[in-house]
Structures are given as C-alpha cells and as structure tokens.
Amino acid sequence: MLAAAYRDIGNHAVRNLPIFNETLSVEAVGFRLHEGRVIGIMVTPWFMNVVIPVPDGASQSFRARDTHLLVRFPAGDIQFTVSEVALVGPIASCSLLSPMFGFEDMATACATAEAALAALMSAADTAASHGRDAPHIRSIDRRHFLQGLLTARRR
Numbered sequence: 001m002l003a004a005a006y007r008d009i010g011n012h013a014v015r016n017l018p019i020f021n022e023t024l025s026v027e028a029v030g031f032r033l034h035e036g037r038v039i040g041i042m043v044t045p046w047f048m049n050v051v052i053p054v055p056d057g058a059s060q061s062f063r064a065r066d067t068h069l070l071v072r073f074p075a076g077d078i079q080f081t082v083s084e085v086a087l088v089g090p091i092a093s094c095s096l097l098s099p100m101f102g103f104e105d106m107a108t109a110c111a112t113a114e115a116a117l118a119a120l121m122s123a124a125d126t127a128a129s130h131g132r133d134a135p136h137i138r139s140i141d142r143r144h145f146l147q148g149l150l151t152a153r154r155r
C-alpha cells in the first residue's frame with residue numbers, strides 16, 4: 001500500500017522535478033518486524049528512506065503531539081520524522097539518500113537498501129568481538145555523517 005502511494009506521488013507530483021531519476025521505480029525493501037514495529041526501506045526515484053508505518057491506533061497521538069520518533073536499533077538510536085502520506089496515513093521516516101542519481105539501475109538501489117537495513121540491524125559496538133585492545137566504536141550522528149564531519153573538521 002505504501003509503495004502504491006509513492007508510485008502515485010511520483011506519477012503526479014514528482015516526475016517533472018529535477019530530483020527524479022527516470023531509471024528507478026518505487027519498491028518497498030526488507031520490511032520486517034523490529035521490536036513490535038514494522039520497518040523497512042522505501043526506494044523511489046527521488047529518495048531512499050527508512051520507514052515505519054504508524055499503526056492505526058497510534059495515528060491520533062502522533063498527529064496531536066509528536067513530529068519525531070526516536071527508535072532504538074542494534075546500530076544505535078535513530079530519529080524519525082512523522083508525516084502524513086496520502087492514502088496511507090501517518091508514517092515515520094528517516095532519510096538515507098536524496099536525490100537518487102548515484103544509482104544507474106533498480107537492482108543496485110535495492111541492494112544498497114538491503115545493505116543499509118542490515119547495517120541498521122547490526123550492533124554498532126563490535127569492539128567486544130575483536131578483543132580488549134580494539135578501539136571503542138561510538139554511535140554515528142547521522143547529521144555529522146551526511147555533512148562529512150566524521151572525517152574532516154571544518155575551520
């Protein structure tokens with residue numbers, strides 16, 4: 001249902017925008033249960049997002065008080081933004097990539113989505129499996145990662 005809603009959005013609202021990658025389509029990748037929530041990745045011609053559909057019973061409380069949702073994963077805590085998708089209702093999403101011009105085909109985009117979901121479900125601190133002398137691995141702040149601040153300091 002979510003994929004159908006994004007196909008409709010793509011066909012009617014986004015297709016003519018400069019962020020639309022014509023070589024891609026819409027696909028729901030890797031949806032599964034995680035601690036009582038359905039989670040997966042939506043791949044579209046204009047973005048790749050981790051998404052959590054908000055259950056019907058919870059939709060009123062999300063609209064009334066929360067625009068963000070913090071979800072704990074083995075890789076660390078991730079902040080999601082709650083928004084409304086036509087024909088579906090409220091969903092929580094976290095942007096991974098946009099625009100999607102780095103992908104030449106749908107198979108590569110879906111493989112990337114599957115790898116991202118696997119990384120999200122893997123423990124961030126693997127130092128224990130490498131012995132006591134391994135460096136401590138800390139959670140990655142998504143904003144710093146996307147801005148390239150993990151490898152270089154801005155002056």
